[in-house]
Amino acid sequence: MTPSNPTPAAVPTAHATPASRGGRLSLHRFANPGRFLRLAARVQPFLTISAILLTAVGLGLGVFVAPADWQQGDAVRIMYVHVPAAWLASSGYAALALASLVSLVWRHPLADLAAAEISPVGAAITAVCLITGSLWGRPMWGTYWVWDGRLTSVLILFFLYAGHVMLVRAFDDPERGYRAGAILALIGALDLPVIKFSVEWWNTLHQKASITLSGAPAMSPSMLWPLLICALGFSLGFAAIITARLRASVMERRVRGLLAAAAARAT
Amino acid sequence: MTHLPFIAASYAVFFASVAWLAVGAALRLKRAKARLAAIDPRARGDA
Numbered sequence: 001m002t003p004s005n006p007t008p009a010a011v012p013t014a015h016a017t018p019a020s021r022g023g024r025l026s027l028h029r030f031a032n033p034g035r036f037l038r039l040a041a042r043v044q045p046f047l048t049i050s051a052i053l054l055t056a057v058g059l060g061l062g063v064f065v066a067p068a069d070w071q072q073g074d075a076v077r078i079m080y081v082h083v084p085a086a087w088l089a090s091s092g093y094a095a096l097a098l099a100s101l102v103s104l105v106w107r108h109p110l111a112d113l114a115a116a117e118i119s120p121v122g123a124a125i126t127a128v129c130l131i132t133g134s135l136w137g138r139p140m141w142g143t144y145w146v147w148d149g150r151l152t153s154v155l156i157l158f159f160l161y162a163g164h165v166m167l168v169r170a171f172d173d174p175e176r177g178y179r180a181g182a183i184l185a186l187i188g189a190l191d192l193p194v195i196k197f198s199v200e201w202w203n204t205l206h207q208k209a210s211i212t213l214s215g216a217p218a219m220s221p222s223m224l225w226p227l228l229i230c231a232l233g234f235s236l237g238f239a240a241i242i243t244a245r246l247r248a249s250v251m252e253r254r255v256r257g258l259l260a261a262a263a264a265r266a267t
Numbered sequence: 268m269t270h271l272p273f274i275a276a277s278y279a280v281f282f283a284s285v286a287w288l289a290v291g292a293a294l295r296l297k298r299a300k301a302r303l304a305a306i307d308p309r310a311r312g313d314a
Contacts, residue, residue: 063278075274081277081280085281124284124288125284128280131277139270237285237289245295247299249299251299251300255303258306
């Protein structure tokens with residue numbers, strides 16, 4: 001049975017807080033699923049179009065315009081997919097940890113859903129990073145894989161993402177799954193500095209950072225700009241995919257709530 | 268040793284992954300919109 005005219009009480013608002021109802025705290029204004037859906041529907045086209053354009057321009061420049069490397073030759077063009085994927089794998093996990101913190105501390109209703117939607121996408125991006133890294137390593141290092149600090153810590157990041165996906169879905173009660181996943185995500189954030197500094201702390205085949213916040217980049221501008229454009233395009237694409245998945249998740253939650261309310265009325 | 272197969276394989280992995288994620292998200296969103304609209308006509312404005 002489907003309700004023809006559900007009452008407002010039947011529409012789930014997750015765990016709405018007094019602040020979300022009053023709109024006093026800016027964070028909780030978006031706890032209202034309807035408000036989030038309206039805002040996300042407006043933002044989604046801009047995210048999607050700008051991501052496609054920037055990624056196309058960045059990859060086009062990287063493949064057809066940027067010069068080959070004097071040591072690596074054309075294999076350096078793998079950098080334009082590998083490095084943005086690596087940055088996104090780490091920053092995506094930071095976003096997962098932030099959503100988990102917001103979920104545990106403020107019980108923000110969208111934070112649980114956001115964390116659950118970030119982890120599968122983050123796992124896929126991390127897999128892209130690992131696979132393209134292996135495909136770059138074979139012609140440059142002579143091997144697809146070595147168990148050094150950088151590669152192993154990124155592989156652990158992939159397992160953390162995958163573990164979060166499985167843990168969130170492992171409980172009959174979704175709230176328990178979200179809590180357990182949030183704790184795992186926060187503990188797993190310790191892997192992020194290990195990834196960042198692994199090339200400093202240990203001897204590794206992986207090169208050190210070519211771009212730092214404190215110094216000039218050790219890279220020609222003709223290679224740097226396509227890389228930065230790709231990184232921005234990938235990030236906007238990640239945001240677009242997460243936004244679409246989060247919108248779907250909020251709607252699915254609404255549907256479940258409406259059906260449950262209808263079933264309760266029927267009995 | 269030519270590097271072309273490694274470059275092509277890297278870009279293929281990237282494009283296949285992005286297509287899988289993007290198409291999956293779009294189809295899921297479309298299904299969710301349709302289900303919600305069928306149950307709650309008021310939700311059409313939200314989506």
